[in-house]
Amino acid sequence: MKCFKDGEFLAIEEVKLSVDDRGYVFGDGVYEVIKVYDGVLFTAQEHLERLIESAAKIRMVLPYTVEQLIEIAEQLVQQNNLTVGHIYLQVTRGVAPRAHQFPNEFVSPVVIGYTVENPRPFAQLEMGAAMKSVEDMRWLRCDIKSLNLLGNVLAKQEAVESNCQEALFVRDGLVREGSASNVFGIKDGVLHTHPANHFILNGITRRVVLQLASELSIPVKEKEFTLTEALEMDEFFFTSTNAEITPVVTIDRQLIGEGVPGPLTRKLQKAFDAQLPMLLAAGHADERNANGSAS
Structure with a gap:
């Protein structure tokens, strides 16, 4: 390497x-x-x-x-x-x-x-994942993508030991983000997510999802919500560079909606996938131009 x-x-x-x-x-x-x-x-x-x-x-x-x-x-x-x-x-x-x-x-x-x-995590994208809520004990500058990840590591380990794929940070009763992801809930057709402030990292995939929601005319509410409200969502998912748009089927062993990936989550996944052929075609064209093998 x-x-x-x-x-x-x-x-x-x-x-x-x-x-x-x-x-x-x-x-x-x-x-x-x-x-x-x-x-x-x-x-x-x-x-x-x-x-x-x-x-x-x-x-x-x-x-x-x-x-x-x-x-x-x-x-x-x-x-x-x-x-x-x-x-x-x-x-x-x-x-x-x-x-x-x-x-x-x-x-x-x-x-x-x-x-x-x-x-790509195709199995998790298709079947969904489980999350475990964990008290958020990290410092108050989560907007900085720093090397200080011990709080995230401990939360992730706690989730894994509970047979969950991701931890869900909760501070002052409010859902913040995952140990290595941003989180979204869907209720009555509205997409809910934490505002981009110092309590979360403003993820790049998070931004992509918000743009896709705008293009698909899905209403968005960037506002804090509680763990109780998270458990009552019709759908839930988390996003990251490697997790893409991963549906969440349970939080703390409680089913979210019907316990399967929901229709709006699927719609956003399809829109995300639809970007990739255009991206790759443009990227390969740039490479050919840089190498002088295409105009």
Whole structure:
């Protein structure tokens, strides 16, 4: 496997990380995950703009532009012959002696990227998933896609130990998001989701779903709702780069609706899938143009 580190593409065994890297010592950094379908990046611009926004929120300046990061991601896809999977990009504040305050201005961020083969989760998309509610004990800047994921890890583990595929964070009685996803409920034909504020990460797939809902004339209400209201939804689903639009059939072992993926969820899934052929055709055309093999 070829990885990217600070301007170089290296074999994975050549990548060296320092014990003084602030990402390792403090979790002082941010990251992004970009989906790849048929060798083409999906919503890369939006992901990488968010990476730069997350970095800015922790007062860190990335050494690359969005355009340069897209080029790096495309190179990783090509050099690893990635067909379906994802690109992981991580940026830490850099390598410096251990001290809580920021290092001096001469310390540069460390940028790492690599690929992971990861097929689409067709079985879960078709059959649906179970969620378990978990008290949200995380910090109050969930809008930053930071490396600090211990709260998410513990919640996910609690869900898995209850034979569920995802955790559902609840804070002050209000549903927030999943441990690695955003969540949506459908009641009487209206799509409900948490507003994009500091309590959740404004997911890229979340944004895609909201755009699809607008195109399909599905009413949307971006407003907090309770766990009780979640359990009373007609349909429920969660979204993420890798989970896409995953129906939820139970929460805390209670059936949602009839306990099967609902019609509006299916409609959104079909609309999501319908984007992909156009995306892939455009992506491959861009590749041919870049290689000079097509006009």
